[in-house]
Amino acid sequence: MLFERKADITKPLVLCHGLFGFDTINLFPKALSLSSVAPISYWRGIKEVLEANDIEVIITRVPQSATIQERAQVLAEEMRIKGGLDARYLISKIRCKGVKSLTTVVTPHRGSSFADYCCEFIGTERQPRIYHFLKSLGLETGAFEQLTAKYMIDQFNPDVGNLPDVGYFSYGAAMNPAFWIDREE
Numbered sequence: 001m002l003f004e005r006k007a008d009i010t011k012p013l014v015l016c017h018g019l020f021g022f023d024t025i026n027l028f029p030k031a032l033s034l035s036s037v038a039p040i041s042y043w044r045g046i047k048e049v050l051e052a053n054d055i056e057v058i059i060t061r062v063p064q065s066a067t068i069q070e071r072a073q074v075l076a077e078e079m080r081i082k083g084g085l086d087a088r089y090l091i092s093k094i095r096c097k098g099v100k101s102l103t104t105v106v107t108p109h110r111g112s113s114f115a116d117y118c119c120e121f122i123g124t125e126r127q128p129r130i131y132h133f134l135k136s137l138g139l140e141t142g143a144f145e146q147l148t149a150k151y152m153i154d155q156f157n158p159d160v161g162n163l164p165d166v167g168y169f170s171y172g173a174a175m176n177p178a179f180w181i182d183r184e185e
Contacts, residue, residue, distance in 0.1 A: 012056040015043050067142030092160045101167035111149025119148055
């Protein structure tokens with residue numbers, strides 16, 4: 001069994017994507033009229049298992065790479081929660097009422113080594129050009145610096161505290177990104 005219901009869940013469960021996430025995405029432009037190709041769901045399988053267990057599921061959408069504050073505001077306007085860090089900000093700073101718990105999955109609460117690498121690799125000299133390019137593609141750039149370990153440790157975490165009446169849970173994962181590389185021993 002993939003899911004065993006442990007308790008009565010009376011509130012809707014909100015699924016919120018993180019950086020570059022989506023609710024559904026079409027691989028082909030609508031102009032190609034490939035209606036037989038189904039869109040890809042970010043939450044494929046998860047939503048269906050929860051709903052099969054009589055849990056109301058709400059899927060939200062925020063700007064893919066905006067700042068945490070901007071994403072949290074859109075989330076508040078859209079339905080009142082989204083993405084791990086966005087949801088923490090929404091609960092703590094915007095004071096979303098009625099939230100009983102927040103469970104995040106692979107959320108960089110202490111920063112992202114990938115964000116650190118990208119910001120270091122880009123550097124301050126190239127940053128304006130690269131950000132201009134990303135904006136020309138319709139992407140916002142506020143998320144990148146906010147996901148660094150320095151920002152999370154020095155600014156976000158001290159400013160966005162946990163509320164005593166909300167349960168906070170977090171699941172993480174790890175992998176060796178070079179597991180497929182042949183290593184000479």
